[in-house]
Amino acid sequence: MTTRNPYRDLPSVDRLLADERLRALSAKYSGDTVVALAREELETVREAVGRGDAVPAIDAIVEAVDRRARSTLQPSLRPAINATGVIIHTNLGRAPLSDEALAAMTAAARGYSNLEFDLEAGERGSRHVHLEEQLRRLTGAEAVLAVNNNAGAVLLALSALAQMREVIISRGQLVEIGGGFRIPDVMAQSGAFLAEVGTTNRTYLRDYAAAITDDTAALMRVHTSNFKLIGFTASASLDELAGLARERNLWLIDDLGSGCLLDTAAFGLTPEPTPQESLAAGADLVLFSGDKLLGGPQAGIIIGKREIVERLQRHPLARALRMDKASIAGLAATLDHYLRDEALERIPVWRMISAPLDAIGRRARRWRRAAGGDATVIDGRSMIGGGSLPEEGLPTKLLALPQTAGRSAQALGRRLREHDPPVVARIERDTVLLDPRTVHPREDRIVLAALRAALAD
Ligand SMILES: *Cc1c(COP(=O)(O)O)cnc(C)c1O
Numbered sequence: 001m002t003t004r005n006p007y008r009d010l011p012s013v014d015r016l017l018a019d020e021r022l023r024a025l026s027a028k029y030s031g032d033t034v035v036a037l038a039r040e041e042l043e044t045v046r047e048a049v050g051r052g053d054a055v056p057a058i059d060a061i062v063e064a065v066d067r068r069a070r071s072t073l074q075p076s077l078r079p080a081i082n083a084t085g086v087i088i089h090t091n092l093g094r095a096p097l098s099d100e101a102l103a104a105m106t107a108a109a110r111g112y113s114n115l116e117f118d119l120e121a122g123e124r125g126s127r128h129v130h131l132e133e134q135l136r137r138l139t140g141a142e143a144v145l146a147v148n149n150n151a152g153a154v155l156l157a158l159s160a161l162a163q164m165r166e167v168i169i170s171r172g173q174l175v176e177i178g179g180g181f182r183i184p185d186v187m188a189q190s191g192a193f194l195a196e197v198g199t200t201n202r203t204y205l206r207d208y209a210a211a212i213t214d215d216t217a218a219l220m221r222v223h224t225s226n227f228k229l230i231g232f233t234a235s236a237s238l239d240e241l242a243g244l245a246r247e248r249n250l251w252l253i254d255d256l257g258s259g260c261l262l263d264t265a266a267f268g269l270t271p272e273p274t275p276q277e278s279l280a281a282g283a284d285l286v287l288f289s290g291d292k293l294l295g296g297p298q299a300g301i302i303i304g305k306r307e308i309v310e311r312l313q314r315h316p317l318a319r320a321l322r323m324d325k326a327s328i329a330g331l332a333a334t335l336d337h338y339l340r341d342e343a344l345e346r347i348p349v350w351r352m353i354s355a356p357l358d359a360i361g362r363r364a365r366r367w368r369r370a371a372g373g374d375a376t377v378i379d380g381r382s383m384i385g386g387g388s389l390p391e392e393g394l395p396t397k398l399l400a401l402p403q404t405a406g407r408s409a410q411a412l413g414r415r416l417r418e419h420d421p422p423v424v425a426r427i428e429r430d431t432v433l434l435d436p437r438t439v440h441p442r443e444d445r446i447v448l449a450a451l452r453a454a455l456a457d
Pocket residue numbers: 149150151152154177222223224225226255256257258288289290299300386387
């Protein structure tokens with residue numbers, strides 16, 4: 001018996017491309033792309049044959065190329081439903097935007113704009129002017145600069161004000177923001193030298209005062225937004241730090257993180273420090289994100305004394321970190337909601353925070369009817385997230401889907417994520433939990449469909 005060359009039965013690329021399905025694919029994507037996909041699939045098959053597998057039918061290979069196209073050529077970033085109950089979920093894209101912010105972003109991106117054009121003078125203008133008036137009115141700042149994100153704002157501020165000089169910061173504030181991103185590392189990148197003072201739990205004003213040298217450029221406070229120091233603790237207040245900074249002729253930089261413009265105490269939460277309070281307390285520069293509690297697009301907002309903000313504007317990093325035109329438009333529209341006193345109704349993050357419990361309960365019960373079986377509605381807590389107000393949360397109603405003999409919570413969670421669009425739930429103690437608070441009511445039908453599909457056998 002002669003040994004037959006098993007690779008002989010592999011179809012050629014041309015043979016595959018002659019198939020109607022792949023011809024259709026070639027009409028949608030470039031021919032080269034489909035040829036590359038066919039080659040990749042044939043290579044996979046060749047490897048399998050090398051391991052002793054039989055050559056699959058040509059139909060199966062075509063099918064696999066088609067699947068490969070679907071999984072690799074579609075844009076990878078896609079919308080998802082956030083049923084986790086974490087309002088500012090960094091992994092799910094942080095703040096969803098208001099309709100008005102979206103319309104403004106579309107308008108700015110679709111055509112041309114006066115992004116860096118002074119319409120009155122008919123000559124070159126600055127992109128930095130567009131947010132200035134609104135932010136000045138909302139925070140009382142002298143001057144404003146918005147960059148790509150708040151980590152960029154910290155980098156720019158320290159690069160422009162403290163390169164090769166010292167910045168004094170409390171050991172209790174050397175935080176990791178998330179995703180392994182640490183404030184001390186950002187500071188090091190700026191070329192500023194970190195002078196750590198105090199201990200993890202207690203830092204006094206005298207610790208700052210004792211650390212000041214001729215090389216000191218600034219005092220910095222970082223809002224420990226994503227954890228809470230409790231028990232035997234002490235820290236210098238911003239007022240105290242401002243007094244010391246003034247006396248010793250240093251800058252005071254306040255990294256606030258969230259950029260909360262409203263009073264969180266109105267919703268039973270701990271008061272989150274606001275940029276306007278920081279300025280009033282005497283900070284020279286206040287930095288915060290655009291897409292946390294502010295509820296706008298990704299941005300790093302810098303407000304403060306004109307002299308300093310202008311120094312930052314002139315720094316080369318300001319160009320490298322500059323904000324995109326669509327985001328400027330979206331941020332301006334978001335700020336407009338605050339000026340119109342309609343933030344709670346219009347800005348999704350605040351609509352979720354202020355959502356009445358009985359409305360959430362009604363939706364949870366509707367979801368339960370779709371889920372059927374042993375699903376229940378239970379009391380729980382929604383989280384603010386985005387490094388704001390850790391541990392605390394808002395009372396909410398959750399749809400609870402316990403695991404069953406035939407189906408683990410992990411498996412059910414996966415099935416919900418396999419829905420199109422994916423529904424992301426929270427899993428706690430072998431129970432899948434879904435919180436209506438972070439789901440827009442217009443997305444309820446998607447959740448209902450995903451529940452029915454995931455729970456069907
Ligand atoms: C979130 C956060 C940052 C980083 O902001 P991004 O906009 O994500 O870059 C910096 N500092 C603090 C205190 C934060 O909470």
